[in-house]
Amino acid sequence: MLTIGILGVGELTEKVVMGLRRGGFAGRVLLSPRNHERAQQLSRQCTCEVMADNQQVVDETDLLLLGVRPEVVEQLSNEIHLKPQQTLVSLVAGLKHSELQRCFPQARPVRAMLSYAAQINQSTVVITPGGEPHETLLGTLGSLTVLDDEAAFELATVAACMNGWFYFFLSDLQQWFTDKGLSKEQAAQLVMGNMQDCLASARHQPQASLEALGSAIATPGTFTAVGLEVLRSNGATLAWREALEEVLNRLHKAS
Ligand SMILES: NC(=O)c1ccc[n+]([C@@H]2O[C@H](COP(=O)([O-])OP(=O)(O)OC[C@H]3O[C@@H](n4cnc5c(N)ncnc54)[C@H](OP(=O)(O)O)[C@@H]3O)[C@@H](O)[C@H]2O)c1
Numbered sequence: 001m002l003t004i005g006i007l008g009v010g011e012l013t014e015k016v017v018m019g020l021r022r023g024g025f026a027g028r029v030l031l032s033p034r035n036h037e038r039a040q041q042l043s044r045q046c047t048c049e050v051m052a053d054n055q056q057v058v059d060e061t062d063l064l065l066l067g068v069r070p071e072v073v074e075q076l077s078n079e080i081h082l083k084p085q086q087t088l089v090s091l092v093a094g095l096k097h098s099e100l101q102r103c104f105p106q107a108r109p110v111r112a113m114l115s116y117a118a119q120i121n122q123s124t125v126v127i128t129p130g131g132e133p134h135e136t137l138l139g140t141l142g143s144l145t146v147l148d149d150e151a152a153f154e155l156a157t158v159a160a161c162m163n164g165w166f167y168f169f170l171s172d173l174q175q176w177f178t179d180k181g182l183s184k185e186q187a188a189q190l191v192m193g194n195m196q197d198c199l200a201s202a203r204h205q206p207q208a209s210l211e212a213l214g215s216a217i218a219t220p221g222t223f224t225a226v227g228l229e230v231l232r233s234n235g236a237t238l239a240w241r242e243a244l245e246e247v248l249n250r251l252h253k254a255s
Pocket residue numbers: 007008009010011012013032033034035054067068069070072075076090091092093094112113114115160
């Protein structure tokens with residue numbers, strides 16, 4: 001059975017481990033010891049083993065998940081020596097294949113992008129390249145997309161940022177409803193419920209374009225159309241494009 005190792009036990013990787021266990025992964029999970037308290041807690045919660053050092057994680061593992069912050073990767077790479085062709089799944093945003101290969105010349109590098117919904121096996125999971133064993137393993141965390149090239153993968157990175165922005169967008173909407181007198185719970189129900197309705201409806205009609213679905217609701221003279229006009233004339237829709245472009249530019253500069 002596969003043994004996996006976590007280099008960097010933090011916000012993201014602990015959710016990945018929770019999701020893997022929840023998705024039925026029964027193999028050994030070995031954790032790097034740094035942030036000892038956190039690693040111990042995850043180990044109790046998800047039946048993992050905290051190793052003595054990073055090299056021990058590498059030595060006893062078939063597949064490694066790299067979950068440290070970008071600025072730490074170089075220093076970590078000097079600490080450890082991977083096995084030939086050991087699969088190294090990097091979750092580090094913006095870190096290119098060429099950089100991974102330079103830092104970990106022995107590795108078979110894979111890039112993965114996912115969200116915190118991995119902990120409940122409902123994340124959008126994007127990987128490049130495909131292959132086993134990582135495809136099957138990460139596929140248990142949600143809905144898997146395999147991309148062939150890195151340029152497309154960077155777009156998936158932008159989409160993962162969008163996931164984070166949605167929380168703030170929804171929070172602003174919720175705040176407006178609470179300012180108008182609804183309870184937090186009522187406002188959350190209205191905001192998330194309507195977002196959910198939109199997604200459910202769009203997924204139910206995959207052949208229809210999103211633009212067409214919106215236009216069928218925002219017909220001339222409707223209240224929806226009035227609000228849409230205000231959003232567009234205030235640059236709200238343009239601002240989303242600009243944010244997407246800015247993140248993509250930063251990702252290109254990071255290469
Ligand atoms: N791919 C995706 O879908 C996605 C989504 C979100 C985030 N990310 C990426 O995930 C990475 C982690 O983000 P995060 O928010 O989870 O960060 P985090 O909570 O800071 O976790 C990183 C962990 O790595 C530990 N660490 C630092 N140096 C180490 C070393 N030499 N050996 C072992 N562990 C070490 C840190 O310990 P200390 O606190 O003691 O330094 C910390 O516990 C980032 O690179 C980010 O870009 C990816």
